[in-house]
Every structure is written in structure tokens, then in C-alpha cells.
Amino acid sequence: MKDATTPAKPCPQCGKPAVHKFRPFCSPRCKQVDLGKWFNEVYVIPGEETIPANDEDGE
Template identity: 60%
Template sequence: MTSKPAKCPVCGKPAQAEFRPFCSKRCADVDLGRWFSGDYRIPGAPAPIENDEKAERNDER
């Protein structure tokens, strides 16, 4: 059984070993930018805001 070559998840071109699973540094950077901008999210209930504020106040001491 032969496996198909992996494709870049951003553009669909064949993945390159140096940038795996991407085809280039550009596609790797595009993917990273999507993570930073919040395009990729795990669905779930929002975190309670009041817990975050309490933690921040404790860090300031």
C-alpha cells in the first residue's frame, strides 16, 4: 500500500520536509498568523471574566 504525499494545509501544494507539514516558510507563517489572530479556536463556553480579573489583581502584589 502506497501513501499519498502530504499536502500543505494552507495552499494544497506538496509538503516539503524542511517546513513540514507546510510547503514553504510563507505558508507556515500564514498558519501561525491565523493562530495569533484567533482564526483557529476550540469551541467551548467562554471563561468567566471575574476569575481573570482576580488572577490579575493577585499578580500585581
């Protein structure tokens, strides 16, 4: 178990020390920047490509 003296990992956005309240980020701004990257598909989780139902031929 970690205690209060164990150094935290740095913020994945800016590299500053992480703040417990916004963990793993250092601030609400870095948290929102990260969320924006997910929304804009900068970050993606690889998977199988699917064809949306409205693009199928004949139906």
C-alpha cells in the same frame, strides 16, 4: 513506516506538496500564514467560556 517514495499530504495552506523541512507546510511563508491565523483567532479550539478575574463584580 513510510519511505521516501510515499507521497506526502499537501500543504494545508496552499495545496502544494509538503516539504520535509517545513512539514506539514510547503514553505516558511505558508507556515507563517498559518501561525498568523492562530494569533488572529481565525482558528480556535472550543472550550468553556471563562470570565477574566478583573471583570468580576465586587472585588
